[in-house]
Amino acid sequence: xxxxxxxxxxxxxxxxxxxxxxxAQDMNxxxxxxxxxxxxxxxxxxxxxxxxxxxxxxxxxxxxNVSRLNKREFSLxxxxxxxxxTSVYFCASSETGRGPGAFFGQGTRxxxx
Amino acid sequence: GQQVMQxxxxxxxxxxxxxxxYCNSSTTLSNIQWYKQRPGGHPVFLIQLVKSGEVKKQKRLxxxxxxxxxxxxxxxxxxxxxxxGTYFCAGDRGSTLGRLYFGRGTQLTVWx
Numbered sequence: 390x391x392x393x394x395x396x397x398x399x400x401x402x403x404x405x406x407x408x409x410x411x412x413a414q415d416m417n418x419x420x421x422x423x424x425x426x427x428x429x430x431x432x433x434x435x436x437x438x439x440x441x442x443x444x445x446x447x448x449x450x451x452x453x454n455v456s457r458l459n460k461r462e463f464s465l466x467x468x469x470x471x472x473x474x475t476s477v478y479f480c481a482s483s484e485t486g487r488g489p490g491a492f493f494g495q496g497t498r499x500x501x502x
Numbered sequence: 503g504q505q506v507m508q509x510x511x512x513x514x515x516x517x518x519x520x521x522x523x524y525c526n527s528s529t530t531l532s533n534i535q536w537y538k539q540r541p542g543g544h545p546v547f548l549i550q551l552v553k554s555g556e557v558k559k560q561k562r563l564x565x566x567x568x569x570x571x572x573x574x575x576x577x578x579x580x581x582x583x584x585x586x587g588t589y590f591c592a593g594d595r596g597s598t599l600g601r602l603y604f605g606r607g608t609q610l611t612v613w614x
Contacts, residue, residue, distance in 0.1 A: 420600035429511070431590065431606035432545065439600055447601070479544060483600055490535045490547030491592075491602060 391415050395480050395494035402470040402501045410465040410497050412480030420483045421463035422447075422491065423455060425476040432479065438463055470501045505529070506593045508605025516613045521578040523608035525591035532596025534567055534574045539607070540587045581612045 393414045402408055414421065423435040424447075434447030438457040452474060454466045463482075467474060477498050483491040507526045515521050525534065533552045537545040549558055551567035551574060558565045564577045578585055588609045592602040 422602075424604075429606070431508075432604040434601070434604075437601055445601075481545075483602075490537070490550055491545075492547070493544040496544050 393480055393482055393492050393494040395478075395497055397497060398495060400497060400499050402467075402499065404471060404501060406470050407466065407468050408470065409467075410478055410480070410499075411462070412464065412494060413462045414480075414482040414492070415461065416482060416484075416492065417460065418482035418484050418492075419460070421457065422481045422483075423453070423463070423465045424479045424481065425449065425474075426479060426496075427476050435465065435478075470499075472501045475499060475501045505603040506591060506605045508591055508608060510608055511606065512609050512611070514611045514613070515581050517583060518580050521581050521585070521610055523576050523589050523591075523610075525574045525576075525593075525605050527572045527593045527603070529593075529595060530571050531593040532571075533594045534571075535592045535594065535602065536565060536574075536576055537590040537592060538587050539590065543587075545590060578610075581610070583612050583614055586610060586612050 396411045419440050422437040424432040426432050433449050435453050436455040438444045441460045444455050456464045477496050479496050480494040481491040509524050535550045536548040539545045549565050554571050555569045556567040562579045566575045588607040590607045591605045
């Protein structure tokens with residue numbers, strides 16, 4: 390089982406460039422999430438999707454958009470990257486309301502210069 | 503604001519010492535989950551606690567859920583170098599949306 394697959398693993402962008410982070414899960418989970426992780430800040434929720442076709446803002450949604458393309462895929466788009474978006478991004482999935490917890494992808498290390 | 507508070511932020515122990523991290527929520531939780539993230543890695547699910555006052559053990563790790571379902575703790579007995587990493591708690595309020603509220607984590611360093 391691949392679990393949760395994120396691409397790319399590393400990316401360097403110039404300020405103002407756009408990019409899309411891809412995420413796919415093969416566990417038939419309903420819920421998918423995008424987090425960013427910065428030193429000392431833990432995991433902060435950007436957007437989440439409880440089911441195909443629905444998305445909701447999390448704690449830090451500004452500067453991001455998401456698309457729940459189908460049950461498997463949940464993408465995160467940066468329309469105009471800013472240095473403040475330099476971070477490690479994690480995609481995760483879970484079965485809503487039931488265990489055994491969320492499964493995380495390997496992460497994308499993004500640097501905006 | 504921060505929905506789930508976790509302390510301490512950092513903990514340095516010598517191998518063989520015990521370690522505890524604490525988690526407190528401002529609201530009652532449906533369940534609480536614990537994750538471990540190794541340096542350079544991704545968070546990995548450890549356990550879920552659902553019942554008030556529940557205690558679960560995984561080898562040297564003991565997890566507790568408070569009676570009011572607002573706090574939790576993770577205790578590691580006799581730490582080993584393999585325990586190094588950041589431990590996160592995540593609270594679930596029980597909504598159908600499945601959103602988790604993560605604490606900021608406790609970064610554990612173990613000296614050999």
